[in-house]
Amino acid sequence: MAEHTATAAGTAPAPPPAAPPGEAATTSRRRPDGEWFRRNGVYLGLVALVLVNLAITPNFASTGSLRLQMVQVAPIIVVSLGMAMVIGTGGIDLSVGAVMAMTAAVIPLYIGYGTLGAIAVGLIAGVLSGALAGSVVARIGVQPIIATLAIMVGLRGLANIVGGQIKSIRDPGFRELGSGDLFGVPWVVLVAIVVAVLVWVLMSRTTFGRQLMAIGGNARASQLAGLPVKRVLTTVYVLSGLLAALAGVLLVGRNQASDPATLGRLVELTAITAVVVGGTPLTGGQVRVLGTVAGALLMQLITYTLVAQDITNSVAQMVQAVIVVLAVYAQVGTRKRRRSRA
Amino acid sequence: GETDAPAAAASSGDGGAQTTKSASAPAGEGCTLEKYGLEAIDLKGAKVGFSQSEPDTAAFRAAETQSIKDEAAKIGVGELLVTNANAQLTKQISDIQDLLNQGAQALIVAPVNSDGLDPALAAAKAKGVPVLTIDRKVTNTACSDYLAFIGSDFEEQGKRAADAMATATGGPAKVAILLGSSGNNVTDLRTSGFVDQVEAEYPELEIVAQQTGDFERAKGQSVAEQLLQSNPDINAIYAENDEMGLGAVQAVLSAGKQPGTDVKIVSIDGTRNAVQALVDGQYNGVIESNPRFGPLAFSTLQDFMDGKEIPEDIIIEDDEYTPDNAEAELANAF
């Protein structure tokens, strides 16, 4: 399956064409070497953690448990996928948490226009914030981390001003979104799945995806190759904002409440971790969609395990730190031998 | 303190005025102008500074700030300077220094933390400005570093929560605790109060899990969900603030159980939403933590200026909302 994740190395599901010219075209199939780990480390980690839980966590092997994990991780997956695309361009988006808050803030104000109306407004808020970040980064050339950091601070404040204190959402539409399901699959999960598929297609099948990764790989060269660098960059941040907003919508549904002050706090770090653990390099040029999903699941399982074992907060944090490093190390560890290339 | 516990609109005017529980200072032991070494000032027309600890997005904070502002207006304070430390100790220190630099003649401080305000307090002392701390007690010396403390007894709140829980379960129960944020002494006190009381009085209550919900509704919900999943026979949840309690309600619902009956829920604060839940039967008890410090704070300052003796601790009487009185008392909730 890892084969199917989009990478700058342009993986198509089809096997590469017949041996090209040059006798060098001998063995190029992947043996379980560093590269292989890079691609699959996160899945191994995931499997390992599942096994651990099956062993130690009471009634882990239940549909209820599965459902809970999925429902809780869904919003994280959605944000992380947006983040993954931004990171693919070599950028980063710290504003996602604040965007979620902003979305949560506007929903109660427009709930009058019905569920969909409110959702639409919420998403627009995300798009606008993304557009701001995008143009500041792409057109003015401010470094992504600082641009999005500023937006993160300001937007959170704005969200609080607009939204005020926490408000319970009694709207049936949101209740359905948060707790209802279709053919036994919770809506939030469905949304996450759809988003994942769309992003995967976008990254591995479309011009946009290829251009995005080229820009992440060498912006200057991409520009000389006539790629619409600025447009692509801007779009990426808009998408990130949109997905963050969508995650916000899902959470409002889950919580039956809108709380701009706390919603999505520190989610940017969780998302980045999920992306990196998923095997997408922070240097850009690659986007591992499936890996990102797996990474988010991994983070979710870690926290669940720690809570289920009733580990105290302090220890939990330390354990989490160690696991994260190990997870990433599993991927890069074997790559060490490959020396830096001139 | 019971931070991040927002609720419906923060009005402080209606109901729930604070009443002191233990304020009587044995003669000669209270704090006076002489002891504190100050000149009396007339609060009317004076510049008074209020340093709030956490964002007003929390219902408790909103109500607290509001009540201070209202009272200041009421008694005709010259100018009320308000700062908010956004839960950052260092910011509160500079906030207080800023207030002093701006010429505040008296300070009301809601400390971010019990320790570490020393430099700020020292600055106030140097300027001969009395500091009245509310809702959280600092570990410095009363009547020297600061004037006095007005607030609730958080440990007591924990104890009363345990009592309420026992009443609610009326027998054996497996209890999960949703802790407040770590490193926060309100969390510690509300935990120890509850735990000690349970050990002392209610052996039939078994505490099966203690996980932090950071005083947030969403976090409270997801942690509660995880606890209920991994430990299905949990049938009582003690949340150290209303927000986490309301989160727990959602969690219980999404676990397909009935909050208030299948799983008993008790929390501390007395926000409108929680009391409403109590009215709706989804909740089993709310211990109040009264945020309306305005009147008591200013009257205390006034007494002090009038030369009266001020005791070190002015502990306020917190109400309790039960399924029975909830409906009637709803108006008092903030």
Add this chain to the structure above:
Amino acid sequence: MLTVSGVTKSFAGVHALRGVDFTLEPGSVHALVGENGAGKSTFIKVLTGVHAADAGEVRFLGDPVAFSRPADAQDAGISTIYQEINLVPLLTVAQNIYLGREPRRFGLVDTRALNRQAAELVQRLGIEVDVRAELGSLGLGVQQMVALARAVSIDARVVIMDEPTSSLEVREVETLFGVARTLAASGVGLVFVSHRLDELWALCDTVTVLRDGRAVHTGPMADLERVKLVALMLGREVSDVRAEGTTDFGASHAQGDAPLLSVSGVDVPNRLRGVGLTARPGEVVGLGGLLGSGRSETLKAIYGDLTTTAADVEVGGTKVKAGSVSRSLRAGIALLSEDRKAEGIVPDMSVRDNIALAVLPKMARGGMVSDARIDALVDTFMRRLQIKASSPRQKVRELSGGNQQKVLIARWLATEPRVFLLDEPTRGIDVGAKREVQGLIDELADQGLAVVLVSSEMDELVEGSDRVVVLHDGAVSGELDGDRLTSAELLRVLAGGIPDEHPTGPPPGPGTGANAVGTHPTTPGGDHRG
């Protein structure tokens, strides 16, 4: 002093070196030649501890060594100039030269001494450059010379140079040779890699030929006939090599009448002054000039990559809006940039995607790329240009320098340009490939493209072009065509001599090259910016 036996190295799927033996004598200049991808750079990287050898032994001054980091090799007395310039753009020339070995005073770096020593060194090496200038602001040529200065400043027993001359022109090559000879005279052993064969006889005494990772020949340079050498490199018979010439340019090209590309009055603040040129369909117009004369700038300006204060570019009579790369592309202009690493390849992308990069939209239906189409396209070009890669999915960074260059040429040909601007197209590619490229240039011209060719190689320029426009100091200083298009004449004009019907021109004298080097606002660094 340096003996290598049976060194083997292979990367995922690629056997770069298969049991190479090699011996370097003190005081000798040892040529290391071979096709692109033969394994020269890899060999050097194994020697100096960049890569760890899979098998084999390296002995330095008698005892076996296995450097784990370039630092170790350097400390041991082996200093290296790697193929792609490896200096720090944001630091000054002086800092780059002495990085890690700065002169100290009271334990602190003595900046004044640093600059003084650096200045003396570059002076001694005859490099005209301000040592306080940021390296990144200098031209590839200059940077290359700074790399040389650094290599020399480390008084080493062995100096290895991987294609040091590829971005130098005549004047500087001479300087470099001078330095090399002095070193050799002082008993230092040198390893010299170059694809410019003439240089080998000019400088080297011994030669080792690599082919497909094997050392197929070692012997005295002088005894080796040029054709024989080429035959060894390509693994072909001397006879059929002799059949073909050295450069592969045909005589002259069928030329249309109306200019396909006409450029006039290109101004770039303190870079270019009213540069203009025309190229007719099927015509190859050479662009000559000393380093820093503005050749690359001119191409970039035409391509719309440099913001010009004034420029009139027309393709097929229709004006192209200046300052927009995408418009130029749409108008049918393509630019093969001289800086492969910074402005060309996307290193971590596959050969395939690098080739398709500029034409992705064409390869797509409704935004969805058709891999079938791309594979077809890529396949054609990989065959046509003989690109040597383990598979179309190999990362470009893993290709040899020359093959990377071919990938880029493929990228641009895929855009089916009408006007092809080539900046040092054969830089760093082997004789075989070079001929292919040169042949390609002809072929393209014959197909009616207008080609503008920048090359620092005299004969390539002379033989390859129908007409040569000479730049000096950012302005056109002369033009050669017909029978006046000879190396001698070109040299004269380059040196600042005035061709008869061009009364205007820069003052002659050795100063000119220097001042070009010394006073030209330039860009590779700047080019990294939007």
Add this chain to the structure above:
Amino acid sequence: MSTIETTPQAAGTDATARRLKFVQRVQRQGALAVLVLLCLVASFQFDSFATGPNIRSIGLQASFLAVIALGMTFVIFTGGIDLSVGSVFALGGVLAAWAAQEYGTLAAIVVPLVVCGAIGLVQGLVIAYGKLAPFIVTLAGLLFARGLLLFISDEGATVNKVPADSGFRNLAQGSLLGIPYPIWIVVVFFGLGALVLHRTSFGPTVLAIGGQEDAADLMGLPVARTKVITYTASGLLAGFAGVLIASYTSSGVAIIGVGTELQAISAVVLGGTLLAGGAGTIFGTLVGVLLLQVIANVINQVGSLNSNWQDLVSGGILLAVVVLQRYLAGTVRR
């Protein structure tokens, strides 16, 4: 984190090299200009701004962040980032207070430095030899240090006070020529920082790694060692900032330092350092720190501007400044 616009290296020879210097100066001055402007406006607007005490407290407040930001600057020079500083800062504080209480002044300085240095060292080793992304490693460091801190203060319940008589208090509360020690310390540290950057081979090496790691490696520079040293130094400095805060607040507070890493990063970037690495200035960082502190101070001067507006404003100003810098730089770009 590369954008299309990377380093300002447009330029060629002397003329343009000078232009380049100008670009960098402007980028730095971008922050300085805003800072000066802000100060001017503030001093006209609020008479309590340009007063000795206020300036003094601004400097004092800024000093803690300044120390942290200094380490961050070098880390960013190498093209890396250190997210752990906030937690390490808090950890250092708690350790210092504890040690001061148990063993006295010397220990109060040594113990935190040892522990925090060790954390930095480990991070450095993992980054340099494990070849893991600094972002993720130090993110884990952030979690770990905070966890460790809560662990040793059992979930923040126990708080250590610096004994009233302890000389350790002097470190941050004492002053020389009316200027608090921390400010002196900052001046000295930044002086040393500049010295290291410009007058040792460590400086250029750090920049080389940030600019072109491969190249640095091929040039035979000690890449790994330099990185390790840099992250260790960052840990040490964050720890020392903790020592200062402990001395300043006379106590070890578990809740400080949250989000400090982001403040430090903003300060560095405001100072004109490129997150891409390879270029920047020490002095700029100092300006960045001051800018942040002054913004906060001015917001307080404005009076009862509630915490949300504070966020909105500081976010807005931050964005404005970085955009301004780009434009200033842009005017000189070709």
